[in-house]
Amino acid sequence: MPTPSYIALHETGELRQRAEVSVDLLMDCLVCPRKCRVDRTRDEKGFCRTGALAQVSSAGPHFGEEPELVGHGGSGTIFITHCNLACEYCQNYTISQCGDGEEVPPKELAAMMLRLERQGCHNINFVTPSHVVPQILDALVIAAEQGLSVPLVYNSGGYDSVETLRLLDGVVDIYMPDAKYGSNAIASILSHAPDYVEVMKAALKEMHRQVDDLVVRDGIAVCGMIIRHLVLPGNLAGSADVLRFIAEEISPDSYLNIMPQYRPMWHAAEIAQNDPAFCALNRPLLPDEYRQAIAFAGDVGLHRGFSRLKS
Numbered sequence: 001m002p003t004p005s006y007i008a009l010h011e012t013g014e015l016r017q018r019a020e021v022s023v024d025l026l027m028d029c030l031v032c033p034r035k036c037r038v039d040r041t042r043d044e045k046g047f048c049r050t051g052a053l054a055q056v057s058s059a060g061p062h063f064g065e066e067p068e069l070v071g072h073g074g075s076g077t078i079f080i081t082h083c084n085l086a087c088e089y090c091q092n093y094t095i096s097q098c099g100d101g102e103e104v105p106p107k108e109l110a111a112m113m114l115r116l117e118r119q120g121c122h123n124i125n126f127v128t129p130s131h132v133v134p135q136i137l138d139a140l141v142i143a144a145e146q147g148l149s150v151p152l153v154y155n156s157g158g159y160d161s162v163e164t165l166r167l168l169d170g171v172v173d174i175y176m177p178d179a180k181y182g183s184n185a186i187a188s189i190l191s192h193a194p195d196y197v198e199v200m201k202a203a204l205k206e207m208h209r210q211v212d213d214l215v216v217r218d219g220i221a222v223c224g225m226i227i228r229h230l231v232l233p234g235n236l237a238g239s240a241d242v243l244r245f246i247a248e249e250i251s252p253d254s255y256l257n258i259m260p261q262y263r264p265m266w267h268a269a270e271i272a273q274n275d276p277a278f279c280a281l282n283r284p285l286l287p288d289e290y291r292q293a294i295a296f297a298g299d300v301g302l303h304r305g306f307s308r309l310k311s
Contacts, residue, residue: 010144022134032084048131055081057101059112068221076116077125086192089268109139125153160203175207176226182238214255230259234280239293247300255305260290
């Protein structure tokens with residue numbers, strides 16, 4: 001297994017410098033595209049409802065991620081509480097919206113990383129980290145000092161600040177963003193992010209610039225990008241627009257997980273009942289809707305990751 005990139009930054013002192021610089025983003029919060037401008041160092045809270053300390057819902061080996069992350073030891077997932085999106089159909093709403101989790105100081109977050117590595121996990125997988133990048137960098141300095149040596153996975157909703165992502169250049173080995181929508185109008189209603197499409201496109205381009213396409217060795221991902229796209233019923237995700245963007249502006253060799261597991265959760269039924277344009281949210285995805293997305297991905301030249309789901 002290659003040496004994770006953050007180790008070199010730690011050895012030169014650059015990792016600590018990045019962590020220190022990132023604190024400035026918290027003081028007048030510009031960590032994510034929301035730009036709430038609250039002073040999180042004083043525990044003020046904006047859209048993400050997170051102050052000075054990160055909150056964690058759970059940490060443990062996860063065997064339900066992409067096979068290249070899971071391997072035989074699992075992906076070491078750390079589920080961050082809250083989110084900088086507010087998806088009305090979120091399947092993890094108890095964590096992302098209801099605040100299931102506890103505040104953890106940097107030493108405790110570092111200890112979680114080290115414990116997951118000792119348990120045999122192939123990577124440390126931060127789930128919904130977009131609003132706590134400074135806290136992660138702070139904890140990573142401690143973990144690196146104590147010998148952390150597995151790759152980091154940045155598992156986000158794709159609503160990420162390019163400026164913040166640049167602090168992670170050479171820190172994160174594997175980016176795993178969502179590409180949720182092809183329409184800002186839909187993103188505004190379903191995730192309260194009216195600029196989602198432009199922000200997501202810029203973020204994915206920056207992530208890809210940093211790590212390129214996914215590299216797998218002996219069945220285990222070592223670096224690169226995995227893109228997830230959840231197909232929504234009624235074509236609400238605008239899958240064709242999303243997939244075309246990935247093929248034409250990211251890479252036709254992108255590793256893409258086209259996901260069929262939508263089911264009505266959280267406020268989905270309420271939105272479907274109140275707005276006829278979103279009535280499809282109140283039902284699962286139809287097999288034909290998923291097959292159409294798969295077929296279109298192939299038509300635009302995408303070929304990695306999703307092919308195992310064709311049957």
